[in-house]
Amino acid sequence: MLRVVHYVNQFFAGLGGEEKADLKPEVRSGPVGPGRLLQSLLQGKGEVVATLICGDTYFAEQPEEACRRLADLLFTLKADLMLAGPAFASGRYGLACGEVARMALNELTIPAVAAMHHENPGVQAAAAGAYIVPCGSSAASMKEALPPLLALGIKLASGSALSPNVDGYLPRGIRKNVTADLPAAVRAVNMVLAKIAGRPFTSEIPLPQFDRVTPAPPVPDIRQATVALVTESGLVPAGNPDRIESSRASHFARYSIGGLRGFAPGEFESVHGGYSTDLANADPNRLVPLDVARRLEEAGRIARLYDYYFTTVGNGTSVQKAQAFAREIASEIRRSGVQAAILTAT
Amino acid sequence: MAKELEREGIPTALLCNIVPIALAVGANRVVPTRGIQYPTGDPSLPREQEEAWRERLLLTALKALETEVSGPTVFPSEERGEGGR
Numbered sequence: 001m002l003r004v005v006h007y008v009n010q011f012f013a014g015l016g017g018e019e020k021a022d023l024k025p026e027v028r029s030g031p032v033g034p035g036r037l038l039q040s041l042l043q044g045k046g047e048v049v050a051t052l053i054c055g056d057t058y059f060a061e062q063p064e065e066a067c068r069r070l071a072d073l074l075f076t077l078k079a080d081l082m083l084a085g086p087a088f089a090s091g092r093y094g095l096a097c098g099e100v101a102r103m104a105l106n107e108l109t110i111p112a113v114a115a116m117h118h119e120n121p122g123v124q125a126a127a128a129g130a131y132i133v134p135c136g137s138s139a140a141s142m143k144e145a146l147p148p149l150l151a152l153g154i155k156l157a158s159g160s161a162l163s164p165n166v167d168g169y170l171p172r173g174i175r176k177n178v179t180a181d182l183p184a185a186v187r188a189v190n191m192v193l194a195k196i197a198g199r200p201f202t203s204e205i206p207l208p209q210f211d212r213v214t215p216a217p218p219v220p221d222i223r224q225a226t227v228a229l230v231t232e233s234g235l236v237p238a239g240n241p242d243r244i245e246s247s248r249a250s251h252f253a254r255y256s257i258g259g260l261r262g263f264a265p266g267e268f269e270s271v272h273g274g275y276s277t278d279l280a281n282a283d284p285n286r287l288v289p290l291d292v293a294r295r296l297e298e299a300g301r302i303a304r305l306y307d308y309y310f311t312t313v314g315n316g317t318s319v320q321k322a323q324a325f326a327r328e329i330a331s332e333i334r335r336s337g338v339q340a341a342i343l344t345a346t
Numbered sequence: 347m348a349k350e351l352e353r354e355g356i357p358t359a360l361l362c363n364i365v366p367i368a369l370a371v372g373a374n375r376v377v378p379t380r381g382i383q384y385p386t387g388d389p390s391l392p393r394e395q396e397e398a399w400r401e402r403l404l405l406t407a408l409k410a411l412e413t414e415v416s417g418p419t420v421f422p423s424e425e426r427g428e429g430g431r
Contacts, residue, residue, distance in 0.1 A: 296408070330354035345361065
């Protein structure tokens with residue numbers, strides 16, 4: 001019987017939403033939330049003996065401390081296998097799942113697998129050796145996400161040889177020596193011939209795909225510059241006139257800040273669904289620093305604050321959408337003579 | 347979004363709390379803040395101190411916008427160990 005330990009966040013543990021995201025690591029015996037589905041999928045081959053739980057904000061704000069506490073808890077559970085998530089497209093949860101899977105495998109030598117969407121920033125843990133299986137972007141795909149997570153976990157725990165191409169996990173950047181059927185020269189020439197003939201071929205050395213952006217040149221003198229404020233924190237005028245979605249935003253909006261010396265509570269509010277907004281709504285300048293930016297403008301530290309701020313909700317919003325929003329924002333502010341932007345992110 | 351703005355030639359200071367994610371995705375000018383729920387605030391401080399801290403944060407952001415960088419770079423607005431959670 002395989003002793004499986006499952007990692008989930010406060011939300012999937014059923015303990016609460018963003019108001020509980022500060023929850024410290026803790027352990028519950030037996031399966032919780034999606035762990036119950038894992039338990040039924042195990043069909044007698046094993047048992048979800050315990051569930052590790054940690055709040056997403058707690059983890060993201062002190063990942064090392066969170067990992068250390070989770071490692072202490074996991075160590076006592078004598079796990080044969082650790083499964084984390086699925087985290088879908090949730091950034092903080094994905095970060096936690098990836099790190100927990102990496103920690104279990106690398107530090108405690110417990111076979112461990114995490115599941116998350118391939119665009120989740122948590123996939124960076126794969127480069128540090130974590131096994132990560134891709135899944136859908138929302139919890140609607142829970143049923144499809146769990147079987148591959150469990151299947152890879154069982155195979156890993158059995159000690160079988162694995163490869164990303166066969167077993168469907170994200171490449172970990174590890175090269176293994178294998179015996180090929182043909183010498184390298186023949187394989188290379190075959191690839192060239194295939195390429196010339198327009199036939200498909202697979203390179204043996206995939207190039208890393210970094211989407212690195214060449215930094216924009218700096219502003220020579222910020223005192224001469226017009227600066228725009230941009231945010232993904234979901235700060236909108238009260239009532240959310242443009243109906244920006246609290247998650248998976250389909251659009252952004254721009255609102256006038258001309259003449260405003262700060263954001264007044266009650267007149268502006270956040271509609272972001274991915275964090276607890278109470279502290280921000282009590283003083284929206286905590287999300288977009290209009291009060292201080294205006295004072296810096298008056299003091300001549302910048303020439304001018306652009307008359308509008310731009311806002312959307314960065315909560316499960318696809319990378320493609322966010323890129324499109326930013327391109328549109330860029331084209332407007334460039335036309336209006338803005339030289340630099342300050343972007344606040346939650 | 348910060349990357350796209352930079353790609354379009356607009357230097358952009360990204361003020362956020364989860365710096366490892368910002369660096370992993372490749373934001374070029376990152377200014378660390380004190381909490382996920384309040385990128386330009388610190389509710390643990392009295393109002394005047396919070397505003398003073400916000401001003402230091404923005405001055406750091408302005409410095410980042412004036413600074414030539416060759417790739418993802420962190421511009422700390424405070425000494426190590428000070429404040430934060």
